[in-house]
Every structure is written in structure tokens, then in C-alpha cells.
Amino acid sequence: MNEPATHRKAALITGANKGISRAIAEQLAALGMTVLIGASRLDALANNAGITGSGQVSPEDARDQIPSSVDLDMVRTVFETNVFGVIAVTNALLPLLRKAPAPRIVNVSSAAGRHPHTRRWAERIGACDAYIVVTPEYNTAPPAALTNAIDYLYEEWGGKPVGYVGYGIFGAVMAVQKLRAQAGPLRMADIGPQVALSLREDFVDFADFKPQEPHGAEVRGLVDELLAWARALAPLRAASPAAV
Template identity: 35%
Template sequence: MAPATAAAVAGLPKIAIITGSTRPGRVNDSVAAWVAAELAGRTDATFEVVDIADFNLPLLDEAYPAAYQNYQGDHTKAWSAKISEFDGYVFVANEYNHTVSSALANALSYLNAEFNNKAAGIVSYGSMGGVRAAEHLRNLLAELQVAVVRNQVMFSLFTDFENFADFKPTEQNAGTLAPMIDQLIPWAQGFATIRTPQAAAV
């Protein structure tokens, strides 16, 4: 998908807005598109929607643990290259069976080092705001050495979706996005100095 902002500006953190579902008829992509549109006017980072459906990731089929980065599949190599581009992430996580979707968990399982020492925020949704999916996602990301900011965006299927399908967020819930991004961007900048220690010494 095309970047949500103008061309990337040198020196600004680059943030991926990652979809969390690949199901036919999903609403996840509309939530991700809304996030991108809301952030398009910011000048302190660049944002890009990354749709996991575009990478056609099968149930994890790599023979070696992700930490080895000994990738065999072209789909894995493409996924690795894309994730490596970013300084931070916004995960759009839907709750399914009281946890994060299997599609997102599978996508995360493919990689390791590409996520290390980066920051993330979570936009969740579900019958209870996707809170259980978000909590489980925080644990998955911790194992990948991704630091998740405290602030979180939560949408309810009952109040933020018309007929459980058309995403129309309430003003109150929509207003929680900017404070989360305000936390995410400094963390993304800070972790960049950890990944490149020489930059901190300049």
C-alpha cells in the first residue's frame, strides 16, 4: 500500500501501521486506513500502512528459528525486508477467541531481529475494545524486544462500528490516537540510537 503521508523525510522516524487480519470481509483494513488518514498531517514522523495480507504468509513454514535469519521462502524474505524499514509500529489488533488473531501471531512468528529494539503502539477493537488481544500482543512483542507504549486505542464493535461492519469511531475513542502517537514517536527515536550506537556518540 502507498504511504499515508508525503514522501519520507530524512531524519524522521518511519512508522508502519500493520493490519492484524487477513479474513475475507474484514474490517481491520478500514481501521488501519482510518489510522493512516488521521496521522497524515503529522510532521514528526512518516507513516505507511503495511497489510499482512499482501505478503501471503502461510502457516509458519520456515525450517530454522527466526533468530537465525536463515530464511528460505521468498514470502519470508519480502516480509523481513519490509519490516526492517521501520523504526516503530502501530498494530491494528482485532480480538478473536479472547486473544490476538492467528494471522497476526503467525506473521510475527516469522521474524525476530527485524523487530528488536523498536517501539510500538496498539489500536485494538472487539466486543470489549479488544483489550484481551492487546494484552496478549504486548507479551508477544516483549519477546521480540519491542517496547509497547502505555497509551492504547480501543474501539468497541458496539459503539464504533455501524452494524458491526462500518467503522465510525466515536469522538471520545478517536481522540485517544494522538496521545498514543505522541508517546510512540519519542520512543521510536530513542531506540534508533540503541540500534546504531555510533549515532549516539556523534
């Protein structure tokens, strides 16, 4: 990297002694970021440290506790670590994150810490080699539910291209820009110009979808480029399979 050390991005990773957090730290370091436990400014915070409450077992052997027999001290310990610990670390580091031009907070969970609906979401995303995200725009931003669903996962997105179709008064251009900023820390390759659909010109009475003819060629071009990138990135995905 030829970038001056004073301009290199810094990231703090919790639970980086093993597992997903360690892999995140290694990958960010390989990208040229400075991975530290403290810094005068942070560009990214990845919260991943957590416990299952099942004792010293492997993640796949972790089991849900039965409410009628669960140890309340164990429940308190799990919540102190997995819930309040995340809040405490994040709040403590907000002053450093606010000094960065484009700070990011990513909350990561292993399979053992996922609810069934999250595991299903991870399996569907992990099974794909490329994505097209279709988004509206509200107050210059994508829906909160969409950004939250993307941030729910990490490994499943890595090494895969993503294209965008946006619809709004001005084609959701600003919303897509924010989604592109989200894609980078998740190791997605955002590609090509978006397909921008206007509520005035591509919808009848702002409701019935009737796209203009040029958009057909734009969609075909986006899909062709997406497939080309998916093939080109296949070796990267093979070297770092998604943890679903």
C-alpha cells in the same frame, strides 16, 4: 540484577555457537536471563540451528537446489535438521516450558533460510522504526495469522516501539495483552494504553466504522508517544541493526 537467582528466567538457544543464535544468547544474558543448554524450567526456547544444504558457503552465497539434480541424501539431512530437529527439540523441552508461568517459543531463521515472501516481509519490517498493530479479537486472542507473522521475524523488531489499536466487543483488550506479552521476547518496547474500539459503540450494525470523537485524541496521543520512543531508542537500533 538484584533478582534472586532462583527467580531468574532461563532460556535455551539452539545453534548458539555463532550468528543470530549467539547474538540472541548474548542479548538475553545481558537482560539478566540465564542462558543454558538444560534447566529444570525454561521460560523461553529459541530455535535457530539450521543448515542450507549448499555446503560450506556463506549465507548470502547459498542457493536453491534444482529438483532434477538434487542429492536426496542432502535433502534428507536438511529436513532432519531444519524440520524434524526443531520438532524434536521443542517436544523434548515442552515439559520444562510448561513449568514456566509464561513460556515462549520463538523460531528464528537467517536470511539464507527464508522464502522470498519472508524476505520481503523482513525488508518491510526492518525498514520501519516503530509500529502500530491493529487487531481484532477472537475468543480473547488476536488472530493466529497475526501472531505467526510477528513470530516469523526476530532481529527486525528489536529496539523499536509498538502501539496497539484493538477492536471487538470489549475493545480487544485481552488480545492486545497477549500481543504485549509477545513483544517483550522480541525486544520490542510496547507503549502506552491501547486505543480500544468497541463493535457496539464505534461501528454501525457491527460493520461500518464510525468511531466516537474521543478516539481521535487517543490516536494522536499514541502516535506522539510512539514517535518519541522511536527517537529515544534510535541509539539502540544503530548499535544492533536488523539483519534483513
